[in-house]
Amino acid sequence: MKRTKLRELFAQYESLADQEITICAWVKTNRAQAKFGFLTVSDGTCLTPLQVVYDEALSNFEDISKIRVGASVMVNGKVVLTPEMKQPFEVHATSVTMLGDSPENYPIQPKRHTREFLRSVAHLRPRTNLFQAVFRVRSVAAMAIHSYFQSRGYLYVHTPLITSADCEGSDQMFKITALDVVNPPLNKDGSIDFSDDLFGHKAYITGSGQLQGETFAMAFSDIYTFGPTFRTENSNNKTHANEFWMIEPEMAFCDLNGLMDIEEEMLKYVIKYVLDNASDEIAFCDQFVEKGLKARLENLVNSKFTRIKHHDVVDLLLNAGVKWEFQPSYEDDIQHEHEVWLTSHFNGPVFVTDWPKDIKAWYMKVNPDNATCAAVDLLVPGSGELMGGSQREENMEALEARMKEMNINKDKIDWYLDTRRYGGCVHSGFGMGFERLVMYLTGVDNIRDVIPFPRTPGQCEY
């Protein structure tokens, strides 16, 4: 008999009324009474579990009564509509077969577990409601991103993870090697001889695909990356991981204003897509993770995004009549307390543009004032910075001067400069950390709880 997945069953239970179906799923609870009992089971294809009723007419009634939480079962039974009850239907079992047992000490019992405990069983936590919801949202949000860009003709490009370009600063990057690290070949001075390594020199895993992405934007106009990214940062906090996923779109013939148009349109599209395609999961997070989450997301879809220069932001902050922990400054980054105030002040997302050039990256276009650059950060209510981008310096002389000023080794990325040598043009791009987006979408406040198997300092299990 063909198995019916719960996702299909919940979508069409009315047309299946009184029909016999087969379900394979895991037991969430088993409430056995003298002459009948209830199993709630889930197969993970949707968030809502199914109620199965079994009774003493079944030859193995006693065995069924003893099936423990976590066991996998096959249920044959009839779909019975129950309009008078909370759930709209249930399945009356004609047979229940245990497929895989689960012992008494199964860690995921139907009770409240702390997130700290669940991190210690990261391979089992997807079986809980919270992580069913979070990882479904993660999956749907990833599809939303692909769907947004592909429907607009963007090229999805897989930029390389292994790289020899260490222009971001190689101390921020993991080194990789195929050498025997216990007995590596050595140079005369005792250092490791990487000329024997697989690529013939030192290699890293990258922190960004932007530079390679730009070369593709100079061929396809509109491109995006969506892949894993690595940082060696040794910081143990709620928002940093050593491995995370990033989206880096890059658009030719696009200036800073065009960039902000795209960021705003994309974010609204993704949120609406998730609200439409993971409504049960958002409702769950709204109830159990962050009250008001759904309204916050719906508000964002309908909100107007403010655009304001960094200089004007600092003016505002200085005149806000607030006693800041960190004094706002025209030369500095803005702090979390400022971000919170700003999105509240404007009652919506805020693009902060034209940042002091000295605190931004070397490839960003310097403005005519020679003090600021065409960079933009997007701040969103309740979360802070969600995306960072800029118009790129397309002028070769200006770019080379800036690289010299900032001690960027030109030799290693001469290929990158070809994007300015051969048919260069105004172009812009941004980066969005995917985990920040998932945290924003679910209300979950620790990055460890939105990554299937998080990698943070000292943590690399599984």
Place this chain on the structure above:
Amino acid sequence: MKRTKLRELFAQYESLADQEITICAWVKTNRAQAKFGFLTVSDGTCLTPLQVVYDEALSNFEDISKIRVGASVMVNGKVVLTPEMKQPFEVHATSVTMLGDSPENYPIQPKRHTREFLRSVAHLRPRTNLFQAVFRVRSVAAMAIHSYFQSRGYLYVHTPLITSADCEGSDQMFKITALDVVNPPLNKDGSIDFSDDLFGHKAYITGSGQLQGETFAMAFSDIYTFGPTFRTENSNNKTHANEFWMIEPEMAFCDLNGLMDIEEEMLKYVIKYVLDNASDEIAFCDQFVEKGLKARLENLVNSKFTRIKHHDVVDLLLNAGVKWEFQPSYEDDIQHEHEVWLTSHFNGPVFVTDWPKDIKAWYMKVNPDNATCAAVDLLVPGSGELMGGSQREENMEALEARMKEMNINKDKIDWYLDTRRYGGCVHSGFGMGFERLVMYLTGVDNIRDVIPFPRTPGQCEY
């Protein structure tokens, strides 16, 4: 004035007839005559270039005449339908402005370049027709894969790339470290002390997300991964790279036959999606890469996939009346010459099942004969193996015995065994190398030409 992308223009040129539009693009050719000239330009949003006509009425006619290949331009002009000509319309310029110059020695001139040369300018080759087509197919195929799985309720899971589980054999994996490799901390015996490293021990970048994927299948029923994968293999041939992308679906409550159903349905879906959404690119590859490509792909969509056991395959090969270079054997893998013969013999794709257990992986389900296992390779005409998968050994005792037999270190992946301890069930999965698929879709025969920036032994530029 709003820029019109060529993709939009070609989709709706009829409704834009006689209207003024603005185009930003790169010059492919410039044929200047005494009183007028023709630019063909492309912005990379579609494969077909646009013909722009300019004449001496333009004040900068002389300058336009001199614009070189590769330069970026902005063109204002009128859309003029040309039903009598090969291309259905052209743009008559009212102004042409050069945005970014391109020098005389621009490497991508409008002539035939060898693929070897183009590999040496991997950052510029996406500007050629061939790589416009190949990388567009790659992007569309990636979307097809997400679209197939998401529309069927599969969970997209980002399994970790950094791992400490070296059960695949750590000599196949890149080691990674955040330590200073020039002066690393040492143990007393002179070896590197990895307890000081970021994760507190040795770490690798992974060659597969399968094991972590299985833990998610035990929670969501149907999951897939789609991400980069790494091998240290030191082999320089047309089909291997050290960094490539892989799709690894894993399904609970699914046996070997169910697995083959999914593989077949998915492949047909993806090919049809690419035929529908990258028709120009497939037509280009059909004309310039592999004659008959389009028919080959269409045939596959309509073909019946054969299912045959490895033992029966060897019977067939031995009785084929062919003088094989490699003698077919009941104990061995089958060779490329056998694969070619098989797909030709069956006139379509062939699932070879029930392989000798000794040449397959430890997690595959051993058959009751204790000689073969429930593994399956999919062979496709003209290419050989495209996917490999198996039913997994769900029986804990059998799995542990097999691990012992094959010297798999149980301690490091005890978490994985929990998938059998707690509600285990029949489950199956497969892996598909994404580059193999793109090669199959485009007819391109070297893996270096379907990866934006390929990493192969000795090659890690850009």
